[in-house]
Amino acid sequence: MGRWRFTGVVALILLLSAASHGRELPVKKSGQSFVYNHTLAKSLVEYASAVYMTDLTALYTWTCSRCNDLTQGFEMRSLIVDVENCLQAFVGVAHNLNSIVVAIRGTQENSVQNWIKDLIWKQLDLSYPNMPNAKVHSGFFSSYNNTILRLAITSAVRKARKSYGNINVIVTGHSMGGAMASFCALDLAMKLGSDSVQLMTFGQPRVGNAAFASYFAKYVPNTIRVTHGHDIVPHLPPYFSFLPQLTYHHFPREVWVHDSEGNTTEQICDNSGEDPKCCRCISMFSLSIQDHFTYLGVDMEADDWSTCRIIGAQSVKKFYKELTSNIIMAKHNVDVSIVEPSKQRDLSSFR
Ligand SMILES: *[C@@H]1O[C@H](CO)[C@@H](O)[C@H](O)[C@H]1NC(C)=O
Numbered sequence: 277m278g279r280w281r282f283t284g285v286v287a288l289i290l291l292l293s294a295a296s297h298g299r300e301l302p303v304k305k306s307g308q309s310f311v312y313n314h315t316l317a318k319s320l321v322e323y324a325s326a327v328y329m330t331d332l333t334a335l336y337t338w339t340c341s342r343c344n345d346l347t348q349g350f351e352m353r354s355l356i357v358d359v360e361n362c363l364q365a366f367v368g369v370a371h372n373l374n375s376i377v378v379a380i381r382g383t384q385e386n387s388v389q390n391w392i393k394d395l396i397w398k399q400l401d402l403s404y405p406n407m408p409n410a411k412v413h414s415g416f417f418s419s420y421n422n423t424i425l426r427l428a429i430t431s432a433v434r435k436a437r438k439s440y441g442n443i444n445v446i447v448t449g450h451s452m453g454g455a456m457a458s459f460c461a462l463d464l465a466m467k468l469g470s471d472s473v474q475l476m477t478f479g480q481p482r483v484g485n486a487a488f489a490s491y492f493a494k495y496v497p498n499t500i501r502v503t504h505g506h507d508i509v510p511h512l513p514p515y516f517s518f519l520p521q522l523t524y525h526h527f528p529r530e531v532w533v534h535d536s537e538g539n540t541t542e543q544i545c546d547n548s549g550e551d552p553k554c555c556r557c558i559s560m561f562s563l564s565i566q567d568h569f570t571y572l573g574v575d576m577e578a579d580d581w582s583t584c585r586i587i588g589a590q591s592v593k594k595f596y597k598e599l600t601s602n603i604i605m606a607k608h609n610v611d612v613s614i615v616e617p618s619k620q621r622d623l624s625s626f627r
């Protein structure tokens with residue numbers, strides 16, 4: 277199988293990082309420990325799964341095939357689509373959680389394998405603004421900061437908090453969507469205060485260095501980073517502990533979901549961000565892509581694997597046609613922000 281050969285190549289590079297048990301740069305411990313709640317995780321993984329759906333009308337009216345179960349009654353407030361950069365997100369109110377939920381979609385390219393292979397070479401090439409020594413990958417950061425996402429999400433959150441009082445914001449996403457969700461949560465926490473923002477991501481890659489992880493733990497203490505079994509993505513870009521200043525470093529707190537002796541365990545990891553007893557204990561040669569596509573039993577793949585651009589454009593066109601009738605269906609005004617290819621600058625250089 278192609279997948280196995282692919283995993284072998286990645287494993288070879290990761291072997292280097294596994295062999296390196298040198299000096300580790302500890303992430304500054306933050307005082308309080310945020311409690312992992314399985315029921316909440318189950319709801320949020322359903323939101324992170326729903327944001328992959330390509331039928332915008334069904335998403336907008338919250339009638340998609342994944343728009344049920346624990347997410348029933350979700351009040352969609354803003355649907356955000358960036359066709360050129362293949363980004364999709366929504367903001368709304370989950371009344372049963374008394375929270376605003378922000379969900380950001382992961383990569384929806386026809387080759388997730390290529391995307392994962394590229395992750396190995398991502399450089400820490402951007403100094404995070406106003407955080408001395410904190411470095412991040414510019415592509416992950418720019419996909420949030422320098423696209424429609426930042427403006428559309430922050431404005432939708434502000435409006436929702438105006439309508440419902442200053443309720444909490446929970447940000448979620450899977451894979452690349454988890455990376456963008458991290459930058460979004462940090463941005464919101466700096467604006468609204470750390471107590472108002474929670475982050476829960478699923479199978480996200482590393483996004484910055486140890487200094488960045490320390491700041492992150494301070495600004496967004498209510499963070500859970502769920503990893504699953506042998507999922508390869510949380511192992512990338514690689515962590516080289518013999519290069520503490522140069523290497524990527526996860527922020528806390530990981531919860532590693534894995535099967536042991538027939539039972540599913542949700543293991544709460546230490547607050548270092550790189551707990552060697554959690555997903556890092558998996559042998560580099562048994563990492564897999566398969567485990568990346570299911571979290572807590574929920575399907576995390578796009579419902580259509582055609583290339584993002586074509587689907588995006590078709591879906592958008594159809595959506596515009598149907599929008600008129602759906603406006604009557606919605607009990608409130610839903611903001612729709614769509615950026616089409618012709619209407620924006622090229623961001624491909626960030627990727
Ligand atoms: C877990 O989260 C659910 C949903 O938000 C909530 O109803 C429940 O009370 C929480 N449980 C604990 C122990 O906090």
Ligand SMILES: *[C@@H]1O[C@H](CO)[C@@H](O)[C@H](O)[C@H]1NC(C)=O
Nearest residue numbers: 402404405418421422426427
């Ligand atoms: C992030 O976006 C803001 C505008 O939304 C811009 O002023 C700022 O320069 C961006 N930061 C970086 C590091 O690109």
Ligand SMILES: *[C@@H]1O[C@H](CO)[C@@H](O)[C@H](O)[C@H]1NC(C)=O
Nearest residue numbers: 535536537538539540541542
């Ligand atoms: C797995 O679950 C079964 C039934 O709940 C229990 O009897 C058994 O002890 C569990 N095994 C482990 C290793 O936790």
